[in-house]
Structures are given as C-alpha cells and as structure tokens.
Amino acid sequence: MNLDFSQIVPYIPFMLEGIWVTLKFVFFAIILGSILGTVLALFKIGSAKSLRWFADAYTSIFRGTPLILQLMIIYYSIPQLTGYDILPFLSAILAFGLNSSAYISEIIRAGIQAVDKGQLEAAQALGVPHGAMMKDIILPQALKNILPALMNEFITLTKESAIVSTIGYLDLMRRAQVVGADLFRNFEPLLFVGLIYWCLVMGLTVIGRMVERRLKLSD
C-alpha cells in the first residue's frame, strides 16, 4: 500500500479554507431555496390557477433535469446571453437555490396539507385573516411535521455542493483535486475532504435534532 498522509500536511490550511467557501454558498442557497420553496408551496395550495400552474411547471423543470446541467447553463449562458460575467459564487447560489426550492416546495406543500383541516377552520371561525393564519397557525405546525424531510434536503444540498467544482469554484472538492494534481496523489486529499464533508453533515444532523426537540415541547 502506497499511502502517505504526511505529504498533504502543508496543504491542510488550503483545504480547510474550503470549508468556509463551501458553507458560504450552501448557506445562501438554503436561504434562497427555503424562501422560494415556501412561496412556491403557497402557490401550489392557493386558489389562483395561473400561480398553481407556474409552480407545477417550475417544479417539473427543476426536478426533471440534472443539477449539474442547470449549474452549467447558469454559469455559461448568462455571460453569453447578457454579457454579464457571472461569478461562480453567484451561479452556485442560484443553481442550488433554484433547484432545491423545487424539492422544498413539494416538502412544504405536503406538510401544509397534512395539517388537520380543523386548524384552518378554527382560525377562520375566529376571524383571523388568511395571511396571519398561514404564518402563525398552519406553517409552524407544518414545519414540525416536515423537519426531518427538510433536514434531509439540506444534507443532500451540502453534499451535492461538490458539483460546483466543475465550474472552477474553489470549494472543498475542488481544493482536493488541486492538491491531488500538485502531489500526484489523489487518495489522501480526497479522503481528507471526505472526512470534512462527513463532519459537516453530522453537524447539520445534530442541529436538526436540536430543533426537532425544541418543536416537540408542545407534545
């Protein structure tokens, strides 16, 4: 076995920096995906037919094509079509945010529809306006039901973020490849960032459990 982890030691700070780079765009992508996903979910359960149609079409396109393709289209075609030289960072946020909003909207829609219809009727009977009812009564209860599915989506997004290495964004994955090319040894740096990805996901898992426990207070 030809393994020598001591060789990657000088590159460790360089690779660790990738954690921040990866987390930065994953964070914004999750925010964008959650906001857009909530809006799309509200479209889907709303009464306006055109909005429902839009949200369904949106979901079908972003779920129906590969994420890597969406990323490439955003990164390469925006400069071609508009002349605006889009940064890998912004392309990554857009591609991942838009893509995951399609999945998140489905999760939230199912969560809202699983809330007991009596909750809606009770709020209506009290004369609570529709917006306040969704925000204060329906969504918090839906959130509690969908939290595991939502955490799953965030974990997937964090891992799949490695795809941005294909557009030259210096994330964790890309840094492992750079180090590998430098050393002519790939296994060690790849294994090293693999461990980092695993730690990130474990961190997310722990946060998810904590939130879940807090939401369970009312049981």
Add this chain to the structure above:
Amino acid sequence: MIDVQALSKKFGDNLVLSDITISIQKGEVVAIIGPSGSGKSTFLRCLNLLETPSSGSIEINGKNLTASKKGIHKIRQQIGMVFQHFHLFPHMTVLENLMYAPMKAKGIKKYDAEGKARQLLERVGLAQKADAYPNSLSGGQKQRVAIARALAMEPELMLFDEPTSALDPEMVKEVLEVMKDLAKSGMTMIVVTHEMGFAKEVADRVLFLDHGVLVEEGEPESFFKHPASERARDFLDKVL
C-alpha cells in the same frame, strides 16, 4: 338577530339542506337535534360560512352574509364557534390560544388580551392551566378552553357543533355546566347536540332536522312530550 331564508346546500348532487327558513332572536338558546346525516352540522357551519350555501340568504345583525364573502372576517369575529374535536392550536399554550385571535384579528394590546384571557380561564375553571399545552389536557378541559377561546373574541353569538360528542362520559358534565352558565348570562347560542337532557333543560327552542329538512320546531317541553311529526316521534323513541 339571525334571519335565514330558504337556505339550501348541495354537495355535488346531494341535497344536504333543503329550503330552511328560520329566525333566531338575541339571547335565545336554540338546540338543533336530529339523526346523524340530517344536515345539523352543515346548517351550523353555513351560519359563519365555513360552508358556502348553494342558495338562500343568511342575515346576521342586519348584514347579509350570502351577498358577498367580503368582510366575512369581521362577521366571523362576532360569531364564536366550538367544534366537536376542539381544534385548539397545539403549538401554543392555553393562554396563547386565548390571546391569539383577539390580538391578531382585532388588534387588541397584549396586556389587555392577557387580562381578558386569564379572566375567561377563571370563568371556565382552568386558571391553573394557563401555561399548559393543549395536548396535556383532558378532553373536557380542552373543550372548556375552546369555549373560552371563542369567548375571548367577545362574540354576540355562539355556535356549538356537537361539543360533547367526542368526550368521555364523565367529562360531558363539566362542559355542559360551562354552557349552562353561558346561557344564563344571556348569550345567544345555537347548539347542535345529542344531549337531550341539555336541550330540555337549557334550550328555549328545539329544531328537529331530518334529511336536510326542518321538520319541526317548538319549545322543548311540548316538543319532547308531544312531538307533532312522525319522524320526530320515531327519532325520540330511539334516543330517549
């Protein structure tokens, strides 16, 4: 106070309410009885437009509900409703359940809403449960909280949709007591119920529905002793 004219409701081809006309005075307690599937609950739910009537008109305090759905929030704020299955907000404490709608729908200050809420909890005998979550309460306690929640909006009319049907027998009484007190205080109440004792004792008037038709109405005493219609006689024979 309430004036219902020729109210009908269809679910698809199924006629569940047929041509119901009735008026109810302020301060009256009306019990609606009848076999299951007779349209009692649907009738009640039409009164605050949880169900949209297919035809006919409903007027409450001179406002026509059926003309347009605009401003329905304001009208619903004056109509309290108590459901068979309570429908308390599970993610809020008992106190928050009572404070939420007055603050959100009527813009009442938090301090005032809390004062009113505590006073109402006292009234239904649950002051010590203010900070509990609904899931930790018994069925009877839940229903009393639900009544207090509806009262927190200071409604002029209270609708009860089988308020004791989902309760264990030993908890029925505590809920009926609260309702009796409410009736004594002069609240206008419409109660869909299977509690014939309650109807006899508390109601000013009994409506008997069968297959969506208002078959008979009258004072409880004469109604229970000498029902005029065959269908009411049949029904009473079965339940009493």
